[in-house]
Amino acid sequence: GAVVSQHPSWVICKSGTSVKIECRSLDFQATTMFWYRQFPKQSLMLMATSNEGSKATYEQGVEKDKFLINHASLTLSTLTVTSAHPEDSSFYICSATPGGRQDYGYTFGSGTRLTVV
Amino acid sequence: AQRVTQPEKLLSVFKGAPVELKCNYSYSGSPELFWYVQYSRQRLQLLLRHISRESIKGFTADLNKGETSFHLKKPFAQEEDSAMYYCALTGGNQFYFGTGTSLTVIP
Numbered sequence: 001g002a003v004v005s006q007h008p009s010w011v012i013c014k015s016g017t018s019v020k021i022e023c024r025s026l027d028f029q030a031t032t033m034f035w036y037r038q039f040p041k042q043s044l045m046l047m048a049t050s051n052e053g054s055k056a057t058y059e060q061g062v063e064k065d066k067f068l069i070n071h072a073s074l075t076l077s078t079l080t081v082t083s084a085h086p087e088d089s090s091f092y093i094c095s096a097t098p099g100g101r102q103d104y105g106y107t108f109g110s111g112t113r114l115t116v117v
Numbered sequence: 118a119q120r121v122t123q124p125e126k127l128l129s130v131f132k133g134a135p136v137e138l139k140c141n142y143s144y145s146g147s148p149e150l151f152w153y154v155q156y157s158r159q160r161l162q163l164l165l166r167h168i169s170r171e172s173i174k175g176f177t178a179d180l181n182k183g184e185t186s187f188h189l190k191k192p193f194a195q196e197e198d199s200a201m202y203y204c205a206l207t208g209g210n211q212f213y214f215g216t217g218t219s220l221t222v223i224p
Contacts, residue, residue: 036161038212044153046160093212106161106203108214 002028002098006109013084013116021079021112023094029074030096034106035067038091047092050077084116120144121206123215130194131223138189138218140178140204148208150187152178156200164189164202174198194222 003026013019023033031052036044048069049057056069066088068080077096081088093111122141130136142148152164165173167180167187178189187204199222204215 044161044163091207091212095214106155106201106214106217108203108205108212111212 002096002107004030004094004096004107004109006094006112008112009110010113011115013114015085015116016083018080018082019084019114021081021092021094021114023077023079023096023109025075025096025098025107028096028098030077030098031074033071033077033094033096035069035077035079036093036095038093038111044093047079052077081114084114086116089114089116120213121204121215123202123204123218125218126216127219127221129221129223132196133193136191136194136198136220136222138202138204138220140187140189140215142185142187142204142206142213144185144206144208146208148206150178150180151205151207152176152187152189153203153205153214154200155203161203194220196222196224198222 005024005026007022011019033050035047037047038044046059047062050069050071052071052074058064066082071077091111091113093109095106095108097106120143124139150167153161154164155161176189176191178187180187201217201219203217206213
């Protein structure tokens with residue numbers, strides 16, 4: 001079945017530094033990937049839609065200069081949290097659907113726990 | 118190891134019939150379980166979580182630790198319930214999703 005690998009699974013960084021999170025589709029091509037964020041005791045929140053070869057589409061309220069998304073290939077999307085601050089500490093999850101079709105169902109990565117100290 | 122299993126990829130029921138979407142999990146600690154729903158052309162949204170024990174849109178889900186299940190149920194399905202449903206588990210630093218069940222409610 002379709003597998004999405006997310007790396008790292010957890011990371012601790014100092015305030016002011018940048019952190020890169022990778023999302024890879026292992027056995028299918030993903031022209032579109034999605035990045036979610038989850039705050040404690042809240043639902044997943046869609047941050048942005050990553051499109052291969054073009055700019056990402058950000059949801060309202062998400063700072064595109066802070067959360068840089070690069071989707072340089074059909075199997076890899078990266079999310080870089082720039083100049084991280086403690087309030088950026090959260091759980092970040094990516095997902096993709098084979099063929100970009102919603103009716104195929106989404107496959108989710110196992111998430112990245114970011115802690116900014 | 119598969120942490121969350123949704124055995125049915127597709128499920129069709131008639132309007133007014135009871136519906137049950139199955140979810141089984143494998144986790145050694147004390148997980149928190151969720152059901153998410155995605156309606157056609159809409160975003161993924163939280164349907165319910167086991168710790169709140171609420172009923173949303175007529176859906177309920179009870180955590181059965183003995184059977185390690187968290188099945189989603191509704192006594193009378195409605196056409197607007199047609200959607201993709203994902204069971205999810207969080208434990209430690211990880212978040213695990215099932216592969217999803219596409220529910221179609223037939224008028």
